[in-house]
Amino acid sequence: MRVHLLIVAALLVLLAPPALAHSLRVFVTAEGQMVRGYGFFVGGGRPDGAAWRAEAGDVTLATGTTDGEGAFGFVLPGPVPGDIVVTVDPGDGHAASATLAADRIGGAASPPVPAPGGGPTVHARPAAPMPNAAEIEAAVESAVARQVEPLLIRIEEMDARLRVTDLVSGGLAIFGLAGIALWLRGRSR
């Protein structure tokens, strides 16, 4: 009998191609005043038309629905009080959030501030003035953000992926529990 049950169980697991795992995650990043990202399901697939909202503390910064690629984006309306939390909510209980730390927000687009002591007093080439320290910092932050974005995406996906070892471990844990239950029942008789 157990052979037949195992056949049914195996078929049930194999019956649902294309196999895409299920659990919503959110990726969010900032470039200057632009905050953007996307929702994704572990293993593949993006939420199309899911509601999203961005909040900083108790302040709602922006809301909308994801596009066909699960993406969202908005321009910061101004200084934010702290970390930004973006929540993607399909409406069926599978909501997920991601936090964008305050120190990653707005660096590239900070308004230029005069360098300490004022600008250079002597301009060798007035037509191409040297950028001040704030402009250099903003440009570097913008370039670094662009360069590390693929890495952040990759890390997020690796962190969220299903691992076969975990899958096998879960199955074996269930059978281990069944064995323990049978042993306990045997002892109690």
Place this chain on the structure above:
Amino acid sequence: MHIPDGILSVPVLAGGAALAAAGVAMGLRRLDDRAIPRAAILSAAFFAGSLIAVPIGPTSVHLVFAGLIGVMLGWAIFPAVLVALALQAVLFGFGGLTALGVTTLAVAAPGALAGAVFGPGIRRAARPAAAMWRGALAGALAVLGAAALVAVALVLSDGHFAPVARVMTAVYLPLAAVEAAVTAFALGFLARVQPGALSPLAVRA
């Protein structure tokens, strides 16, 4: 069906946990020695099978097998589902541990009910085809019941009915059709090769 932490209100979480605990206790009391390996097999099938999902619109859906497990295990569906959901939460972060009670209740209660309503007819069916039709109904209604319970939990926590109802209807009606086919196939197969497996009490054929 994998509700994360922070979505549901505390009273809903507490109520769901209490009802799920009662169901698990009832299930464990009715689980005899011969049904334990069966419960483990079905729990493992639910554990692995419900990790496999297909994106539909704003969300993604997976098979639940609630009707099938309810027919084969009766009340023992509660501990079987609880163990699988707990492992999914711990190993993969699918669903929150605080919502485990509500999620267990949402999957197991309609399954147990479907098993109680359709199980006797499926076991008495003279032909496998009759068992398949009843199994299809059990599978479809169990998943729709699960969706309805999740919707109730969300509405009780959030108060917004219309968006939840729209998503649930769009997503779970197609899933119910697939679930009906899978349950009918599985129960029809067992009715032909091992009718005794259709009884929660593991009565040998």
